[in-house]
Amino acid sequence: MxxxxxxxxxxxxxxxVNPRDYVQIDSVSHIYQSLKTSVQKPLKMILLYGRPGTGKSMLLHKLHHDLSKHQKVCMIDIPIIDEDDFLRVLAQKIYSYASREALTLTRFLELSSAVNFPVIPIVLLDEAQLYSAALMEKIRLISDARALKFVITLHKTDNEDIIAKEHFQTRIWESIELHNAxxxxxxxxxxxxxxxxxxxxxxxxxxxxxxxxxxxxxxxxxxxxxxxxxxxxxxxxxxxxxxxxxxxxxxxxxxxxxxxxxxxxxxxx
Amino acid sequence: MLDIAKLERRWLKYKIKSMIPYSLMVTAVIILGFTLPLVLSHNASTTPLASLKESTLKSKTPLPAHAKNDEKSIILEPSMQFLQSMNVPSPSVDSVNAVPMSTTPSKPLTPQPQIETTSLPPIAKPLQAPVQKGKLTSIKRDDAAFDIHELEERFKNNSNPNLGLYIARYHYDHGNYTESYNYALKTNAINSTMDESWLIFAKSLVKLGKEDQAKKTLQLYISNSNSQSAKNYLDTLSKESSK
Incomplete structure (x- = not known):
């Protein structure tokens, strides 16, 4: 046949979403380069936002694919809603610390100060609009302590300006908006x-x-x-x-x- | 799995639905086209001024009794009932605050409404500034250029006629007729049965001012392939040159 x-x-x-399928288009490529440069800076949080279907997840996966060759990068593409689980997964993926018990924020920060990386590890969070305010507060504290850098993606909706949310107002050093083609x-x-x-x-x-x-x-x-x-x-x-x-x-x-x-x-x- | 028969039916339904406004417009235009000349011709036969004069004369001259009865059925008189209804206060108006209406136009009909202002708490700062410490990366969207050189490199390596045709078409669309000529020529050399490649070749020649060579090429191609699209283009060229 x-x-x-x-x-x-x-x-x-x-x-x-497969980083191998990433198609280079001038504007997206520009955004990607800007994202890569931002990641190298001593920033706490980088926000990538846009309407659904604008390629946020693809950019995040591409970033993960490219950066993981040189430094510690942790990609969380399916949101971990439970706060304890979130810290446990991070500790396991970044510090190779496996524990069945709940991990407190203080313990997590202790762990991070105990382990030395040549470059601060990066955590890539997709669909961050699904995280609770309490968990976002923890993420803020972790990034403030410079234990980890966060690159987060959010959906931009008509109803609310997500980037104006409390957590993002003062913490984000850089925000990048993606548009439809x-x-x-x-x-x-x-x-x-x-x-x-x-x-x-x-x-x-x-x-x-x-x-x-x-x-x-x-x-x-x-x-x-x-x-x-x-x-x-x-x-x-x-x-x-x-x-x-x-x-x-x-x-x-x-x-x-x-x-x-x-x-x-x-x-x- | 696609249900093609169902999709075809849905598509037909969608097409009919989307055509309704157009068909209504066309119908309206056709009806207007037929009725407008009739109305205009009727009006032209009885000039409006003459008919007006005639009617005023008729109303002033006394008519016989039987004729008057006939006229009554035709002449319309304005109803003055609305004046009575104006005196009745409208149920929707608030009767407590209503002020009796004066017939003198100089005075305002109703007192100026007093807007009750209550002290509102100061409006919170709008949640607009997303980044206070950081900066917002504004990305300018410019028309992304296609990396044609990469494709040309690939064509050099794989000599795929479909890719050659793609590059030739790209250059033709972008007005690079020498390049489109070159790539169509290369494509034809690899695969001499691609209609579109021959057409781009001939069209590029025309754009480069070599119309005779284009015609000769087309004739040669038609004699080998009997291509209908090539024939059509040759006819167009011949007609244009005869003009």
Whole structure:
């Protein structure tokens, strides 16, 4: 059986955060460089915020991937809501201190002063909006004691300005906001993803009108764009198998883009 | 798993739904197109000034009794009942604070409403400044440039015709016609059956002012491939040059 032309592009857009899939786009790359520079500074907290689907988690994973080669970095991508568990996991991951008992903040700080690292370890916290105020206070105290550096990501919502929250007002040295992709950026994102995986023939099928439609439907949201492209190439794979005469190879079908948008819920029909 | 049949139905439903406003507009325009000339032609036959004069004359001249009865059914008289209703106080108005209305226009109809001010606690400082000690990194969004050189390097190494076509198209779209010509030429040399690559090749030649060479190339390609898109483009070129 011949391999499907569209199954590879389809799998490229599976919505998983993998630093190997990081696509370099000028603005994001600029942000990433700024983040990397900030991490090297003697800062306590760095905040990365933006709407869902703007690539915060991807940047955090990329940072983890790159920094862990040179220094101690601890990534907590699934929030640990329990305060005791949080300190215990940190102690285990950073200081290799395993304990079944609850760890107090004082004990944790004692541990940190007992262990010497050439560079202050970095903790990367994803989805920090899920942490309680009490836990955030502990995080603040740990960072104030310069035991650890924190890079945290937060969702920015319409209802509240999260970065204005009490804990972040005075503690954050630097905050970086991520935005949705512009039309040009989305075009580069999709094309680069395809070209990186040698899907040249499919990359050739995508024209400006297609990108405009995709950008309009997803509003430049990377997660939605991934979902839409995945659904679109799933459709193409299906037609390739069941009704190949319907496929036109000179451009992506507007109808199928809309069908994919209906399937992913971007169009309510 | 995708349910294609269901998706197709939903898409059709969505298309019909999205077309409704347009179809209503088109219908309205068509109706207007038909009715407007009729109305205009009717108005033109009876000039408004003449009809007005006629009607005023009719109202002034005494009419016979039977004719008067007929006119009564036609002439509309303004109802003065609303004046009576104005005298009745509206139920929605607060009767305690209401001031009797004066007919003299110089006086204000109602007393100026007194705004009751209660001393509010001072508004807390708005939660806007996220960073007091630190700085906010503002990232300027500029149109990211595509790293075409990296692709060109890859093309050098793998000679993939699809990648060659991609680069040729990229250069053509960006107005680099010499580059698009070069890459289309290289692509054609690797795979001579790619319609689009030949078209970009011919189009680049036209942009470079070598229309005759473009035509010759297209003719040669058509004789080998019988490509419809190449034929169409050749026809367009021939028509343009004959003009």
């Amino acid at each position: 011949e391999p499907s032309l569209f199954s590879k592009p389809r799998d490229l857009f599976i919505d998983v 512009s039309y040009e950026e989305l075009k580069i994102y999709i094309q680069k993803k395809l070209l990186k995986a040698n899907c040249f023939d499919v990359a050739n099928m995508i024209n400006d009108k297609n990108i405009k439609l995709i950008s309009k439907l997803t509003r430049g949201n990377y997660r939605d764009s991934n979902k839409l492209m995945f659904a679109l190439f799933s459709l193409y794979t299906w037609y390739e198998e069941h009704n190949p005469s319907k496929i036109k190879y000179n451009a992506l079908s507007r109808k199928w883009i809309e069908m994919a948008a209906i399937h992913t819920g971007l169009i309510h029909a």
